[in-house]
Amino acid sequence: MSISTDEVPSEREKRFQLPTLLQRRTGPMTRELVLHPGEHGLGMTHDSMSADTTTTATCGYCATGCGLRLHLKDGEAVGLTPETNYPVNLGMACPKGWEALRVLDSAERATQPLLRDSGGELTPITWDDALTSFCEGMKSVQAKHGAESVAFLSTGQIACEEMAFLGALARFGMGIRHCDGNTRQCMATAVTAYKESFGFDAPPYTYDDFEQSDCMVFIGANPCIGHPIMWERVLRNPNNPEIIVIDPRRTETAAAATQHLQLQPKNDLPLLYAIANELIRRDYVDHDFVQNHTHGFESLRDHVSTFELESVCQNAGLSVDAVSQAIESIGRGNAVSLWWTMGVNQSYQGTRTAQAIINIALLTGNIGRPGTGANSITGQCNAMGSRLWSNTTNLFGHHSFESDADRAKVAEALDIPVERIPTTTSWKYNRIIEGIRNGEIKGLWVVATNPAHSWIDQGDVRELFDQLDFLVVQDMYQTTETCAHADLILPSAGWGEKEGTFINSERRYGLLKKxxxxxxxxxxxxxxxxxxxxxxxxxxxxxEWTSPEAAFRIMQRASRNQPSDITGIDGYEQIDRCGGIQWPWSQEQADGGFEPEQQRRLFADGHFFHDDQRARLIVDDIDLMPEPADEDFPIVLLTGRGTVSQWHTQTRTRQSPLLRSLYPNQPYIEMNPRDGDALGIDHGDLVRVQSRRGEAEATACLTHSVQSGQAFMPMHYDCTNRLTLSHFDPHSGQPSYKDCAVRIVPVLSSDHV
Structure with a gap:
């Protein structure tokens, strides 16, 4: 679903009516739902504007990083429309973006600090008392259990400058060793894959590549729902591209594709190895590129040679002809781009699957040119900022804690003693949770995230939070599932109420404005x-940390000579003027005296970030699904994004009546009709979904979009992660949300009284 300012109605609509949903044909491949300006309740059409002025800021939902035109009256935003000149969205916005201001006006907002009293009630306190309670509480835990007994869990939802401040304050000042972010749940796999393959966490693409490809492959990605503005860019592609989707579900994106490889769950890695084998066998390899710019071809060739197409297709539930057609499309394409997101990342073998995608791009020379690349689509609005600046498992600016040179460089940039910087990295998110279980972590600071909803095997983590001596939650809403366990709640401003920068999926710094x-x-x-x-x-x-822009200057110093160098950016004003600036933009580049180009991709020269400037071709053995379906739990449960109008734990999107009107407010589970018949379940029935960890009730939605023996539940509902299994990618530490075994039984009316 997207909304374009090109479709302004001829007569002014009532500004606060519910949206009219229209279907229109957008091309030969798909239909989309469209909301018109003036129908959405909060935004304004230009002829109705009586505001004093406008300004442009980056949206704070997903990592697409759209530009929103904010209409101001007396210095306050009173409405918004998509920014037509912003190079990301070109005048489009999804429903979440249109409602970005409305969700700030909620009775659920945290408006004053709250401290849990001796009776277990959260009571209002002053900020002076809140800061005292925070410091005394954390210092007391450290005094009793050691400095490393306190940890923090951060986010991809706050500005780069805030992430940088939090990480530096906690690690270099407060002596907190262990910290991680909720980007571990979405992007850790892509980070690890890029670092090992390219030598740096370096998504190579720019959004213009959506419009330049003649063949596009989406693996475990549903941009039509998850990243609708990116999908709009696909629909603008003039090349009539082949669109190949590899996904167990017939998603909205798969339904719009020219080819859908609807494989059985967790067969993506052997399938990609088989595709690589066939590309080599059919001589679709760019031999010059592989010889001059990669390392490990012989090992890769030997490894994938055992993945014969016929046997892999049989295991994956695919026809050889269908996969062969996809191989020919990839091999013969002049500009092939491969895209992945959570269907790959959130897997126990996600890192190697991502690298199998990277391998295909490298083998065929599809990198560094327009319309090419092995391209990870990021989830949260500032997941890339978290990857670079959060100071969690990477040292500030994506340096290494273990490197003496890196530690000295960061210490100089921050003007702190080098002895303040730890020499070892942090535990990953799952190890921090285990640290609570083991009594190693007794104090926890949770900033702008909701793990009591989103963490895998949810019932377990909620019990663990209650074992902490001191839990502080810093959030803009006081009603989150995690706040329910807090000893202290610190009320924070949201998007539109503060300043800073976000970095989107294509490495673009954009401005967040107050x-x-x-x-x-x-x-x-x-x-x-x-x-x-x-x-x-x-x-x-x-x-020196007097303001977000002052912090940005510190970040620039630390970025010097990194692949992500931003020393050439002349402050916030230039970011604003340029419609965002992609990294890298170094002082040396800026010395040329011109503004950075809007669409820049990496590796055009074939040089990667390893010391020998060669990319690595990486392969590994296949791991079996940790919890396959069996007689007791015969259904494989898949989870993921539900609708365009939902976001993560719905902390924000549930605040909008309009957004709530665009998605089912109660949990539902998609099932194949054959399974419904076998289980005596009709469409619309209430069912109980049970795993070895917990159970949830949901409405049955019988649909052929899922295959028999599989089911799908959106991640947004608070019951979904009662079911999921705690298993993790061994390289990235990312949870595998996409597969666990469940059984589904009807809920009889007498059971539900």
Whole structure:
């Protein structure tokens, strides 16, 4: 679903009516739902504007990074429309973007600090008392259990400058060793794959590649729902591209594709190895590129030679002819791009699957040119910022804690003693959770994330949170599932109520602007960190961190000579003027005296970030699904994004009546009609979904979009992760949300009284 400002109605519509949903043909491949400006309740058409002025800011939902035109009256945003000149979205926005302001006006907002009293009730306190409670509580835990007994869990939802401040404050100031972000749940696999294959976490593409390809392969990705503006860019492609989707479900994207390889779950890695084998066998290899710019071809060739097409197709439930057609499309394409997202990342073998995708791009020379690339589509609005600046499992600016040179460089950039920087990295997210179980972690600081909803095997993590001595939650809403376990809640400002930068999927820094006052006593996360630094006794150490833009200057110093160098950016004003700036943009590049080009991709020169400048071709053995279906639990449960109008744990999207009207408010589960018949379940029946960890009730949706023996539940509902299994990719530590064994039984009316 997308909305274009090109479709302004001829007569002014009522501004607060529910949306009219229209279907229109957008091309030979698909239909889409379209909302017109003026029908959405909050945005304004240009002829109705009486605001003083407008400004453009980056949307704060997904990592597409759309530009939104904010209409101001007396300095406050009163409405918004998509920015027509922004190079990302070109005048389009999904429903979440249109409602970005509305969700700020909610009775669920955290508007004052809350402390749990001796009776177990959360009671209002002043900020002075809140900062004292935070520092005394965390220091007490450290005094009793050791400095490393406190951890934090961060996010891809706050600005780069806030992530940088949090990581530096906690790790270099407070002595917190173990910290991670919720980007571990979405992007860790892509990070690990890129680092090992390219030598740096370096998504190579730019969005213009959606419009330049003649063959596009989507693996475990459903951009029509997950990233609708990216899908709009696909629909603008003038090359009549082949669109190949590899996915167990017949998703909206698969339905629009020219080829759909509807494989059995977790057969993607052997399938990709078989495709690589056939590309080699049929001589679709770019031999010059492989010889001059890669390492490991012989090992890859020997490894994939055992993956014969016929046997792999039999195991995957695919026809040889269908896969052969896809291989020919890839091999014969002049500009082939391969795209993946959570269907690959959230897997126990996700890193190697991502690298199998990268291998295909490298083998065929489809990288560094327009319309090519092995391209990870990021999830959260600032997941890339978290990857570079959060100071969790990578040192500030994507350096290494283990490198003496990197530690010295970061210490100089931050003007702190090098002894303050740890020499070892942090535990990953799942190890921090295990640390709570083992009594190693007794204090936890959760910032702008909701793990009591989103973490795998949800019932387990909720019990563990109650074992902590001190749990602090810093969030813009006080009603999240994680806040229910908190000892202290710190109210924070949201998107539109503070400043900073986000980095989108194509490496573009975009501006977050303050166009609203946060409600009550809520503060920007940056200001909360400043308050904690002073109350902790670290004011002198962080004296330079006076504002987000001052922090950006520190980040620039630390980025020098990195692949992600941003020393050439001349501050926030240039980012704003240019419609965002992709990294790298170094001082050396800027010395040419011209503005950065809007669409820049990496590796055009064939040079990668390993010391020998060659990319690595990486292969590995296949792992079996940890919990396959069996007699007791005969259905494989898949989870993922539900609709365009839902987002993550629905903390924000449920605040919008309009968004709630566009998706089912109650949990549902998609089942194949044959399974429904076998189980005595009709469409619309209430069912109980049971796994070895918990159970959930949902409405049965009988559909051929899922295959027999499989089911699908959206991740957004708070019951879904009661079912999921705690198993993880061994390289990235990312949870495997996409597969576990369940049984589904009808709920009789008497059972539900």
């Amino acid at each position: 166009v609203r006052h946060a409600p009550g006593q809520a503060l920007a996360d940056f200001q909360i960190f400043r308050g904690i630094a002073h109350r902790w006794g670290l004011g002198d150490m962080f004296a």
